[in-house]
């Protein structure tokens with residue numbers, strides 16, 4: 167009998183790969199942070215002894231969710247300005263508030279709030295785009311979550327960097343700082359086609375190749391973005407990015423609500439990953455990303471919440487459900503994006519887009535132990551005929567009871583083990599007072 171670190175026994179295990187598989191009365195065997203076996207409970211008990219065992223008689227175990235687009239620290243702006251169109255929201259509210267408040271300290275406290283919320287909602291990895299990513303990196307290290315942190319590039323100065331050169335320099339510093347981390351990777355994060363000019367984009371393409379990192383960018387978020395570009399330059403942004411050579415499997419194109427059939431073909435042929443943020447798009451009335459068409463064309467579609475200022479939460483279960491529902495309405499087809507496909511978008515597809523699918527995104531032997539347990543014994547999750555349908559259409563994040571990342575138990579029966587709930591709420595309330603005074 168082999169002694170291992172941890173055995174998690176569960177009523178149901180949904181490994182995500184292979185697609186739509188549901189294993190009953192199975193155990194996940196974890197040793198030295200990795201999944202080393204996945205087998206029926208009785209066989210597991212015969213073959214292994216563990217220092218620690220969890221029996222989840224009424225739970226479903228699945229891989230942790232991957233939130234492929236966040237601005238974590240913006241959680242401190244949650245609810246600051248709502249019910250406004252994108253450019254009014256950005257120009258008159260968010261950018262002025264950022265100019266006034268965003269600092270290393272703000273980003274640290276905002277990231278703590280965001281990461282605590284994500285862990286309690288079953289998210290084990292996020293792809294962030296924000297300023298002071300070195301502060302977010304500290305919180306990622308402390309909390310135990312997994313992240314891809316953006317090396318943000320934008321043409322105009324902010325409190326974090328005063329020139330494009332400085333953005334590149336600080337991004338490189340971040341990359342050097344986290345290069346030996348087990349849980350942090352980096353990605354280039356040029357803000358959007360209308361805020362980053364050709365020169366920096368060309369540098370990003372070269373640097374991303376050298377560092378072997380992905381690129382994340384807001385693209386075709388609204389009709390006015392594409393219309394303004396056509397009026398100014400006679401060209402849609404995606405066409406400009408294609409000519410620059412940005413369309414490749416490295417690219418995570420965020421939003422993409424405005425897509426012609428020709429542009430969908432470009433995405434499929436070049437291997438671009440799409441980051442669909444249904445709730446943010448709905449709230450800002452940005453438009454509808456045609457994910458059913460994209461999936462049919464063979465494009466890797468992933469999910470993100472966007473920042474809490476435009477969502478207003480970081481709830482990947484809600485995002486998964488919205489994606490599945492919205493896709494049906496947009497495609498006028500109730501069979502579009504079935505539950506098992508939505509589940510892939512929230513897990514393995516995100517891992518692929520970030521280049522970490524060898525490590526996470528599914529429960530497979532050899533991968534890191536990034537997994538979550540969901541309680542199916544509650545009134546709201548009963549009865550259960552179809553586990554995957556239940557996960558996508560009827561599960562709320564509050565039924566996530568336990569979360570492990572890289573084999574570490576970060577949420578234990580709904581309690582955070584590495585972050586201090588009370589301290590986060592206290593710090594958030596202090597920031598709220600300060601921000602309220604100025605934005606009253």
Ligand SMILES: [Zn+2]
Nearest residue numbers: 235384472473
């Ligand atoms: Zn965004």
